[in-house]
Amino acid sequence: MAQKKKPQSAGSDRQAKIQAAASSGAGSGANKIVIAAVAAVVAIVAVVGFVVIKQVQSDNAVKGDGQAVPAGATMGGGYPAYQDVTAKAGAPTVEAFEDFQCPGCQQFERAIGSTLVDLAKSGDIKLQYHMLNFLDQRLGNTSSLQASNGAFCAADAGPGKFEEYHTIVYANAPEQEGTGWTAAQLKDYAQQAGLTGDALKTWESCTELGKYTNYNKAVDANAFGKEGIKGTPTFKINGTIIDNNTFATPDQVKAAVAAATK
Known part of the structure; x- marks a missing residue:
């Protein structure tokens, strides 16, 4: 014969909810930290990438994309x-x-x-x-x-x-x-x-x-x-x-x- 479940007291039910909320809150805080860290890394990569791109563009501007010739000359000419x-x-x-x-x-x-x-x-x-x-x-x-x-x-x-x-x-x-x-x-x-x-x-x-x-x-x-x-x-x-x-x-x-x- 199946046994009847023992009814929980109001105090124990309240404690279970508090523990569940605490557990949920802890996980949420950890996730926020991870997300913030990832966002910071992405921001750094973006800044570094921008600097590199600007430097490459600056270098290419100096070199004329490898086609620079002195004033008055032509490529390969005197x-x-x-x-x-x-x-x-x-x-x-x-x-x-x-x-x-x-x-x-x-x-x-x-x-x-x-x-x-x-x-x-x-x-x-x-x-x-x-x-x-x-x-x-x-x-x-x-x-x-x-x-x-x-x-x-x-x-x-x-x-x-x-x-x-x-x-x-x-x-x-x-x-x-x-x-x-x-x-x-x-x-x-x-x-x-x-x-x-x-x-x-x-x-x-x-x-x-x-x-x-x-x-x-x-x-x-x-x-x-x-x-x-x-x-x-x-x-x-x-x-x-x-x-x-x-x-x-x-x-x-x-x-x-x-x-x-x-």
């Missing part, structure tokens, strides 16, 4: 020096194909570099530089590329800064080929070229991000491709390669320019 100078009528175009780590380039820069600069400043020639970096692979470093980036980042600071930086780098060529330059040295050259304050900070950002890396690589590829260059230094006048033996002194340069002037 850099026109002294763009603030108007060339005289009939002035020939002189192109210099160089690698910053090339000892021969340094010798030619010392011998005829100032002559080319003077002719360009006076408007007697339209001077273009093609800065190559093929020696990086041969010498096992990235100094040619870094120096080229430094020169074109200097160009962003204003007319004549590329040319000043270019001259300073060659004047400080390392005694031993392949030694290259440190980041601190390249920054010092930028300062010697007159970059200070915000201009120097912009130069640092430009070089750290490698703003002109793709441009430099394209110049190198074009030189040994459609430009028909076999080594450095190489010079062209109005698109024709000049024998270095006839372009090695200031008088030879002036004579070749005079003969090419229309």
Whole structure:
């Protein structure tokens, strides 16, 4: 025979409800803590993600999505020096194909570099530089590329800064080929070229991000491709390669320019 359930007293029933409410409340509090913690983590992730996205966007803006070219140039094309100078009528175009780590380039820069600069400043020639970096692979470093980036980042600071930086780098060529330059040295050259304050900070950002890396690589590829260059230094006048033996002194340069002037 089934036994009858013993009726609960009013006190025990009240106690059961209190315990149930306490149990329910404890669980609810724990859930609230977990939810708050998760929300905090999500908020932190969102902030970090936003900062990263903004930084990437900022970096891409500097690099031009990898398509940045110096003012006046085209991707893979030579850099026109002294763009603030108007060339005289009939002035020939002189192109210099160089690698910053090339000892021969340094010798030619010392011998005829100032002559080319003077002719360009006076408007007697339209001077273009093609800065190559093929020696990086041969010498096992990235100094040619870094120096080229430094020169074109200097160009962003204003007319004549590329040319000043270019001259300073060659004047400080390392005694031993392949030694290259440190980041601190390249920054010092930028300062010697007159970059200070915000201009120097912009130069640092430009070089750290490698703003002109793709441009430099394209110049190198074009030189040994459609430009028909076999080594450095190489010079062209109005698109024709000049024998270095006839372009090695200031008088030879002036004579070749005079003969090419229309």
